[in-house]
Each structure stands twice: as structure tokens, then as C-alpha cells.
Amino acid sequence: MSQYNSFYQAIATNRLSHWLDTLPAQLTDWQKNHLHGEYAQWQKVIAQLPVTQTNHLDIKNSVTVGLAEEIEPGQLKRLEHMLKKLKPWRKGPYHIHGLHIDTEWRSDFKWDRLAPHISDLRNRYVLDIGCGSGYHLWRMRGAGAKFVVGVDPTQLFVTQFKAIQHFIKDNGVHLLPLGVEQLPELNAFDTVFAMGVLYHRRSPIDFIYQLKSQLVKGGELVLETLIVDGDENTVLVPGERYAKMRNVWFLPSGEAMCAWLERCGFSNIRMVNTDVTDLAEQRKTDWIDTESLKDFLDPNDPSKTIEGYPAPKRAIFIANK
């Protein structure tokens, strides 16, 4: 039986039903290709997570499930030990029965920056492309979304989502192990989020069209990406690395990003927020063993990356199909 049966059942009777034409074959393939190796090892961690009972859930203001007194101290220690096998925990934070998964990123900061600007998510079908471990999926559901789907091809993040899902049982929140390029043109979501993904794409214009083809007519795109200062003709294509990341391609200015969205046929385009990432938002914690923002910046001039480019500045764009 496919572990995605509950997803298939959920969409069979909703507006995503035509996804069933292609999805089961893709996911069956994916599962076949991941029977061995690291992913299979991580699934053993998931299978051993303690089973707990709770009525305590807050996904409106944070991602918090369960109270400390609902779990034995020994079980809690074990839980921490198990979850630390799934390091690095990049996006969060999560609170599970009093255990604070203090992730590298405070993803709640990004949520707080965008929340005042987006359309009310109540009753909406929502897609989050490149959702990582799914922190924002829970916040979208907490904001009232009817059905939330995330896609992310990174095995570790898919596993981390499963760990959280083990404690928050909710048939309205799903993560599929897919890349954006594997999505058919669903034209079915009221809101599509694409945050922190555009700069990883080699063809940003194709990417914008892929996002558009997931939206219903009039639907809302919420796109967040790294930008640089400049006019509508300014785009930075860094050398081999940007802030030590190897897979960074296009960093447009805010104006250039708006021009790209317009060129792709979006309307009502606005840049609603810009923010220079600081050490309060991205830092090393007990839940990652690798370097973090401090190591990616020039130690003598934090306004520059270690390679001499402008330090990470992020912007949120909203537009309608």
C-alpha cells in the first residue's frame, strides 16, 4: 500500500483530482528509488518515534504540539536523541511536548513579514513549492487554509516533515517528494508560495511560468527571493558560490523581479517587504552541525558575503494570475 493513499483519497473528491492522472506513477517511482540508502535509514527513525496523545496544538502562532507533562522524561530524552539523527534541522522552530527544535532558521520571522500582506487563506487551496521541512505548511493551515500541499525533493526535509506529522495528525496538510519541474499544470491552487527557491533555479522565467500554471485564474502568488540593489535592468549572477552556496543563479533587483513577473503575465504586482537577513534569523544551533550565516559573511564587513557580493537581502513579492 502506498504511504500516499490518504493523499490520493483526499484529492479524489476535490479540485485536485486530475492530479491522479500522473501523481501515483511518479510517487511509486520515487518510493522504488528510495528503498535503500540514507532515506531508508531515516524512515527507521520515524518508525521508532514515541506514540503520544494530546489535545494541545497551536499552529496559529507557532508550531507547537503536545505538553511536556504528556510524555515521560525518559521518552522525551529519547525523542530528542532520535530527532537529532535527522540533523541538520534548517527550517522551524518546532515545539513537541516541550522539546524545542531550535532550527538554524527562524522561519517564523519570514511568516511574520508576509502574513499582513497576503490574502486571507481561509478556505483556500494552497501550494508551497520548495517547502523544506514544511514549517510554513503548518502556519498556512493554522491561518485557515482548506488544503495545503507542499512539494520538496530533498529527502531529509521530507523525513523531517514526517517526524512532525507523526505528532500533528492533520489530513489537510501534505508534503510530496517532488521538484517543481515534476508538477503538471494543475491550475487549481488559490495561493501558491515559492519562497527561497527562485535563486536556485537556472531558468527563472520558466520557473515563474511553472508557478503561474499551478494557480487558478486570479489566484495569488507569494514569491520570496534574494534581491540586490539596482534598477529594473540589474541582475547579479554570482560566480561559483554566493554566501558559500554553490547553486545560486539569478539575484534580480526588486524592480527587475517585478518586471519579470509582469513579462510573465502577472498583474497587481507589488514588492511588500525587504529585509537584510541577520544573525537573529539564521544562526548555528544545537540542531545543525554545519556553518551558518556568520561564516558566510565577510568577517571584516558583514554587509558583504565572504566572496565580496552584497550580503543576503530578501524580498517578498505578491501578484495575481
Ligand SMILES: Nc1ncnc2c1ncn2[C@@H]1O[C@H](C[S@+](CC[C@H]([NH3+])C(=O)[O-])CC(=O)[O-])[C@@H](O)[C@H]1O
Ligand atoms: N527542483 C526543486 N523544486 C522544488 N523545491 C526545490 C527544488 N530544488 C530544491 N528545492 C528546495 O527548495 C528549498 C529552498 S530553501 C527554502 C525553504 C522554505 N520555502 C523557506 O522559505 O524557508 C532556501 C534555502 O535554503 O536557500 C529547499 O528545501 C530545497 O530542497
